[in-house]
Amino acid sequence: MKPLDILEVLPRSLWVTTCNSGSCNGCDIEVVATLGPRYDIERFGMKLVGTPRHADVMIVTGPVTRFMREKVKRIYSQMPDPKVVIVVGNCGCSGDVFYKSYNLVGPVDNIIPVDVYVHGCAPRPEAIIEGVTKAVLKLESLRKKEPVSNVVETVGEPVAGEVAL
Numbered sequence: 001m002k003p004l005d006i007l008e009v010l011p012r013s014l015w016v017t018t019c020n021s022g023s024c025n026g027c028d029i030e031v032v033a034t035l036g037p038r039y040d041i042e043r044f045g046m047k048l049v050g051t052p053r054h055a056d057v058m059i060v061t062g063p064v065t066r067f068m069r070e071k072v073k074r075i076y077s078q079m080p081d082p083k084v085v086i087v088v089g090n091c092g093c094s095g096d097v098f099y100k101s102y103n104l105v106g107p108v109d110n111i112i113p114v115d116v117y118v119h120g121c122a123p124r125p126e127a128i129i130e131g132v133t134k135a136v137l138k139l140e141s142l143r144k145k146e147p148v149s150n151v152v153e154t155v156g157e158p159v160a161g162e163v164a165l
């Protein structure tokens with residue numbers, strides 16, 4: 001997607017909180033790269049905020065370990081409505097290679113509602129930016145109280161061998 005296309009679907013600034021629900025940190029590094037000077041998504045208004053109480057969007061990375069289950073729920077419940085959730089990475093989308101681990105209660109949509117899945121291990125910043133634009137569209141529909149499709153947006157192709165729980 002070209003920058004001008006992104007501007008058309010970013011009518012307002014997005015305030016974002018992140019949650020590592022058990023990620024290896026690979027996805028988090030790509031999220032940081034998306035915010036950094038090379039991709040600089042802040043120029044389109046996306047801004048990290050220090051508390052979920054100010055956030056419109058929650059970015060979750062990782063497959064949700066047993067330890068993180070209640071914390072993920074609590075962060076989600078602290079965000080004001082309307083809100084959207086983006087899962088970044090195969091682990092959060094499906095559990096990926098860890099899906100049979102004794103210590104997982106994920107993927108993320110087992111714990112909280114998910115609006116956009118960004119596949120990849122780890123997804124590139126371009127895919128994360130595309131996922132953000134889809135989240136913006138959903139958020140705008142929720143703000144205008146328009147009927148929202150239940151279809152969940154998916155970005156990128158699930159990798160071969162990815163197994164849903």
Ligand code: SF4
Nearest residue numbers: 024026089090091121
């Ligand atoms: S999808 Fe890949 S990079 Fe992301 S948390 Fe899982 S193993 Fe790490």
